[in-house]
Amino acid sequence: MIIPSNLISENDFSKIFNIIKKQYKVLNSNENKNGRPKKFTDQQIIACAIYGVHYSIFSLRELEYKINRDLVFKEIIGITNAPDYSTFSIRLKKIEQHIYYGIYAILIECINPKTRLCAIDATALRSSRFDSEAKKGKGTRLGFFTGYKLHCMVAVTDIIIPLVFDITTANVYDNQPSSLLYETKIYNPFLILGDAAYDSEEWFKICEKLDMNLLTDINMRKAKSIESFNGQRYKNALFRKSPIGKKLYKSRLKIEQLFSVLKGLYNLENPRLYGINRYKRHVKWCLMAYLIDEYRKKSLKIVSRKYPWNL
Structure with missing residues (x-):
């Protein structure tokens, strides 16, 4: 033909x-x-x-x-x-x-996002109820679910670009994959934004060691006031309540926009899949497809984050 x-x-x-x-x-x-x-x-x-x-x-x-x-x-x-x-x-x-991670890094270099301001978060990936490798976890909106999690560090200054990521079972708490901080160091971020799950002394110590700053929402746990906090957690709580802290923290919402786009346009969450290796493969190629599309958008000088049918 x-x-x-x-x-x-x-x-x-x-x-x-x-x-x-x-x-x-x-x-x-x-x-x-x-x-x-x-x-x-x-x-x-x-x-x-x-x-x-x-x-x-x-x-x-x-x-x-x-x-x-x-x-x-x-x-x-x-x-x-x-x-x-x-x-x-x-x-x-x-x-x-x-080959995958080499091409992934080259695409990020070609897109060249500003990485001084980054955000970190995890999103739920529900799997088949027959998946023996999946674990139970708790999400902010979903409540209890069975499946996996995508932990992602994202550049949020101008273009929303996932820099490094990890896929775990759902029972892994958001702040457990601290290795993402070490992997992000090559992009030299100045400030990393996270929700209350990352309000941890361990994360503040790692960021200080890597010469990075961490701003998180306040996790009160069982404390009655922030006055009972110690060290970096107390400084973080004070800065979070300041006008500039509130303004900077609003940029964290961009990572939620990324997860929304990945799930809406690229079918990131797919309950039909079972087995962590199948889910890892699916997530990796979803992120690669997103980077390729962002590279094309930059080449065409498209700066909008709207869905294609709304452009």
């Missing part, structure tokens, strides 16, 4: 595939050139994973089926038949281990 060139060039996936090839070239991964060449390149496999996110495809068998029926997409990425579902599984696992 002959497909018109303008249909390919104007297709969104043509632009997405060009971005993937560009970033992959910058990464300059050392592919093994010995032996038989791979039937499908890493760029093609990544493009297929992004295709699955955009069309809310959660099964690799379904992904294989849908790509085989999409003649335009196959023409764009240069394949005649979609990879087998077992090929998808093996190749995606290798990409996630060795």
Whole structure:
């Protein structure tokens, strides 16, 4: 079947595939050139994973089926038949281990968000009730739920960009993945905003050690007033109540906007999934798809955070 060139060039996936090839070239991964060449390149496999996110495809068998029926997409990425579902599984696992985080970091560098002001939070990811690996946790809005959590550090100064993230079971409290602070250090944030869950002496000590500042909401616990607080928690409570503290803390709401967009446009939360590895894979490619879209928006000088149909 002959497909018109303008249909390919104007297709969104043509632009997405060009971005993937560009970033992959910058990464300059050392592919093994010995032996038989791979039937499908890493760029093609990544493009297929992004295709699955955009069309809310959660099964690799379904992904294989849908790509085989999409003649335009196959023409764009240069394949005649979609990879087998077992090929998808093996190749995606290798990409996630060795290439994914490199491309993720390069995309952030290309977007170049201002990282002096960041926010941290966790969002609930409900899973199937038959998921034996999921745990019970408690969310602010959901109450008790079964599933997982996405812990995320986000740049909120201008563009809302997820810098580092971690996926855990739902029983892990929000402030337990303190490793995110160490990973964020490479972006040199000045101030990190968090809700009351992060009002912890341990987090203030880590931030002081890393030469960063932490502003959180006040967690009273069983205290009657902030006068009973000690050290950094008392200083934080005083600053949080000050006019400048209140103004700065409003920027924390942007991370809630990010979670809303990820769940609304990218189907971040999917109760059909079961098993933490499947959920991790799904979340990783949702975040990658979001970064690619933000990179495209910056290239087109679109600054709005509205949904595409409201632009």
